[in-house]
Amino acid sequence: MTTVFHPLVKRFLDGELNLADLPPELHAEARAAERLLGVVDRAPVTLPAALDARVMSEVRRRASAPARRWWQRLAEPWEIRVRLRPWILGPALAAAAVLVLILARSQPPVPAVAVAAAPESVYVRFVLYAPGAHRVSVAGTFNQWDATTAPLAPAGAAGVWATTVALPVGQHQYAFLVDGRRWVNDPAAPMVDDGFGRRNSVVAVTAGAAGARAL
Amino acid sequence: MLAGDIEQYAELVHRYRDRYARFAARMLGSVDEAEDAVQDAFIRAFEQLRQCRDPDNFAGWFFLILRNRCLAERRRVARAGPGPEAVVVPAAEQADGPLVQEERRRALQQALLELTPEQREVFVLKHVEDLSYEEIAGRLGASIPSLKMRMHRAYDRLRERLKDVL
Amino acid sequence: MRLLAALGVTVLGVTAVAAQQPLAARLAGRVPAGVVVAVTALADSAAARGLPVDPLVEKAIEGGAKGASPERIVVAVQTVLTRLGRAQVALQAATPGVPPADAVEAGAFALSAGLQDANVQEVARACGPQCSAAEALRVAGTLTALGVPPAEAVELVRQTLRSGGKERDVLALPGRVEAEVAGGATPAQAAAGLARAAAARAAAPGQSGAPPHGRPPPRHP
Numbered sequence: 001m002t003t004v005f006h007p008l009v010k011r012f013l014d015g016e017l018n019l020a021d022l023p024p025e026l027h028a029e030a031r032a033a034e035r036l037l038g039v040v041d042r043a044p045v046t047l048p049a050a051l052d053a054r055v056m057s058e059v060r061r062r063a064s065a066p067a068r069r070w071w072q073r074l075a076e077p078w079e080i081r082v083r084l085r086p087w088i089l090g091p092a093l094a095a096a097a098v099l100v101l102i103l104a105r106s107q108p109p110v111p112a113v114a115v116a117a118a119p120e121s122v123y124v125r126f127v128l129y130a131p132g133a134h135r136v137s138v139a140g141t142f143n144q145w146d147a148t149t150a151p152l153a154p155a156g157a158a159g160v161w162a163t164t165v166a167l168p169v170g171q172h173q174y175a176f177l178v179d180g181r182r183w184v185n186d187p188a189a190p191m192v193d194d195g196f197g198r199r200n201s202v203v204a205v206t207a208g209a210a211g212a213r214a215l
Numbered sequence: 216m217l218a219g220d221i222e223q224y225a226e227l228v229h230r231y232r233d234r235y236a237r238f239a240a241r242m243l244g245s246v247d248e249a250e251d252a253v254q255d256a257f258i259r260a261f262e263q264l265r266q267c268r269d270p271d272n273f274a275g276w277f278f279l280i281l282r283n284r285c286l287a288e289r290r291r292v293a294r295a296g297p298g299p300e301a302v303v304v305p306a307a308e309q310a311d312g313p314l315v316q317e318e319r320r321r322a323l324q325q326a327l328l329e330l331t332p333e334q335r336e337v338f339v340l341k342h343v344e345d346l347s348y349e350e351i352a353g354r355l356g357a358s359i360p361s362l363k364m365r366m367h368r369a370y371d372r373l374r375e376r377l378k379d380v381l
Numbered sequence: 382m383r384l385l386a387a388l389g390v391t392v393l394g395v396t397a398v399a400a401q402q403p404l405a406a407r408l409a410g411r412v413p414a415g416v417v418v419a420v421t422a423l424a425d426s427a428a429a430r431g432l433p434v435d436p437l438v439e440k441a442i443e444g445g446a447k448g449a450s451p452e453r454i455v456v457a458v459q460t461v462l463t464r465l466g467r468a469q470v471a472l473q474a475a476t477p478g479v480p481p482a483d484a485v486e487a488g489a490f491a492l493s494a495g496l497q498d499a500n501v502q503e504v505a506r507a508c509g510p511q512c513s514a515a516e517a518l519r520v521a522g523t524l525t526a527l528g529v530p531p532a533e534a535v536e537l538v539r540q541t542l543r544s545g546g547k548e549r550d551v552l553a554l555p556g557r558v559e560a561e562v563a564g565g566a567t568p569a570q571a572a573a574g575l576a577r578a579a580a581a582r583a584a585a586p587g588q589s590g591a592p593p594h595g596r597p598p599p600r601h602p
Contacts, residue, residue: 003378004371013370014341014348014363036373039319040342045236047250055228055257056221062262063221141439144411145446171490171519183447190526190555192494195440195457196449197319197380202526204519206552318456379449 009033121166122205126176128152128186131159133178140174140200142167147177169207173200224264228257231274235281241339242285244328252288256281275354282355286332319380326376334369337362407438412445412454419455423462432465433482436489464489471498472514475505480514487515491522496531507539516548523555528568537572540579 009029011017013036022030126138139147142165155162173192176184185191186201194200232253239249260273260280327335340351348359355362404424408417420441424434440461444454468488472480480488488501496504504521508514517538524534537558541551554575561571 003375005367005374007367010367010370014366032374033370035319036323036377037342039316039323041241041320041324042343042345043237044233045240045246045249046233047236047246047253051232051250051254052225052228055254055261056225058258059221059224059261062258139446141443144439145443147446171487190494190523192490192522192526194443194447195460196444196447196453198447202523204523204552318453379447380453 005029005033013037120169120207122169122207123164124167124203124205125162125164126150126152126174126186127155127160127162128176128178128184129160130176130178130184133159133161135179136161137177138163138165138174139177140172142172142174147180152176167203167205169205171202171204173202175200224261227273231277232257234274235278238278238339238344239281239285241324241327241343242332242335243288244324248288252281252284256284259284278354282336286336319377322377322380323373326373329376330369330372334365334372337365338369338373341366404434404438408441408445411442413451416441416445416451416454419451420458423455423458427462427465430466430469431479432462432469433486436461436465436486461489464492467492467498468501468518471501472505475502476510476514480505483515484513484518487518487522491518491525494522494525496521496525496534500531500535503535504538507535507542509542512542512551513548517542517551520551520554524558524568524572527555527558527562529558529572530569533569533572533576537576537579540576540583544579544583546579 005013006026006029008017008022009026012019012022012030013033019027019030128136128138130136136152137147138150138152139145143149150163150165152161152163154160173194174186175194175198176186178184183198185199186203189201189203191199191201236246236249236253239252240246243249243252256277260277263280327338330338336355337351340346340354341348346354348362351357351362352359404421405417408420412420420437424437427434427437437458440458441454444457449457465485465488468485468491469480472484472488484505488505491501491504492498500521501518504517505514508517521531521534521538524537525531529537537554538551541554557575558568558571561574562568566574
C-alpha cells in the first residue's frame, strides 16, 4: 500500500495549518513531514566567476557572426555541455579515497580484550498494544534481528500482544515488527537512533533481577 | 538596456548570475549542471533580448528562460535513462547527527529528481525559494489550484520514496 | 552500488582471509554481498585498532533485517565504527591502559544516545577502578535516551558514585528518573534533583553507602 500524507498534513506542509491545528493522531505524521522539510537544502549556490567570462565570450562571438533570421536562432537546440570537473572522482579514485580513509585511521595495533560471555539469562516480557495488527514479533540484538524467532501472541485484552523471551544479561536494542513490514518502538522504553532513520528501544537486563530491569 | 550593448549585458550577467543558481541546482541535482544551465540561459537570453517585452523585469524573464532550460534538461535525462550514479564517499570522521542529516538530505535530493519536472519545480519554488503559491502562480502563469495539486502529488511521492529515512 | 563495487575492488587486498570467514558466514544471506565486503573491511580496521567487531556485524544485520539500502547499511556501520573509536579515545584519556571492550561498546552506545566525547571521559573518570565503566556509561546513555540532557545525566551518575553509591544504585537511576517524570518533573529536573540529593549525602559527614530508598527527594518546579 502506498504511503501518502493525510490531506490535513499536506496543508500543514503548505504552511496553512500549524501542528496545534491537527488532531493528535496526525502529530506523528506531521513530525515526519517536518523532518522532510527540515532536510531541504536551502543553502545559497554561488557559481564560479569564470561563468561571466564564458558567457561574454560566446555573446561576443554570436554578436560578430553574420546576421541570422530570428526563427533560425530560436530553432537552435539547447547546448548541453559536458564539462569534466577535476574533482569528480571515478570509481577507482573513490575507492582509493575510501581506502585512504580506512588506512589513515590505523594506529599501532592494540591487543583486543576478549569479553566474557554472559552466563545468565533473564526472562523479559515484551508487550505491545497494536489493535488491528495480524501478527507481531520482536527482534533485536538478542536474536540477531531475526523477527521469526520471537513472535508475540494475543494476550487477553483486545489489541494487546505479548511474549516472554530469555535475554542474556546485558543491554539490548530491539523493535517490534508489525504485520511483517512496519517497525514500531516500545513506547515504554528509552529510544536511540538506529542509523536507518528510525529508532531502537533499549532494555538492560541485570543479573539477579526477578525480571527485566529496563534501564 | 536592451539588445546591442554587449558590455552592459556583462553587467546583467554579473548581477543575476547567482540569483537563480540555487533553483537550477535543485532542479537539476548538481551545481555543475546548474552552472551549465545558467550559462546557456544567459546566452539564449542575449539572443532573445528583442523579445523581452518588459525590460525592467529582466530577472523574471530570464527566470522563465532558465526554467525552460531546466525542464528541457530533466525531460532529456528522463528519456535517456539514469546516468552514472554520483559516487558517494562517506566521510568516516563526520559527527553522528550531521551524518544522518546529510544522508537524509541526499535522499531527499535524489527523490526530488525522481519527481516529474513540474512537481519538482513547484516544490523547489515553495520550499527552497520560499515563494508563496500566489508568487509562484504569478511567475509561472499557472493557477493556484493546479499548483497545489502538483505539490500534493509531490508530497505523496516523496513520502513513499523516503519512508525508510524519515 | 558503484560505491560498494569500488570498495570490493579495492579492499580485497586489505582483508585478512582468516578473519573473513566467520564474519562473512554471519552476514551471508542477511545483507547483500557488497555489504559483506564493505563490513569485512571495516571490521578489519576495527580489529587492527583493538576495537570490538561485534557491534559492526550487529548493525549490518540490523540494517539487512530492516530492509535498508546497501549504501545506508555501510554508512550506519561506519558510524558505529566511528563511535567505537571515539569512545576508545575518551576512555583512554580517562584511565590509563587498554579499555575493556564492553566499556568501549557502552561508550559508543552513550555517544549514540547523545553524549559527547567529553561526557564519556567524565563518566569513566568518575567511575574509578571499583566501578564498571561499562555499566555507568550504559546508564548515562539511557538517562540521555530518556530525555535527560547529557550534562545532567553525567552529573547524576557522578554524584551517585561520589556519594558512595554501589553499582545497583547506579543501575536504579533510570527508573528513579522515570518515577520523577511520572510525577510531573521534566527529565532534566528529575535528574538535577536526584543529583543534588546525592551531592548532599556526599557532603554530609558520616554519610556513606547507598542513598535511602523510598521517598524521592522533593521536586523543584
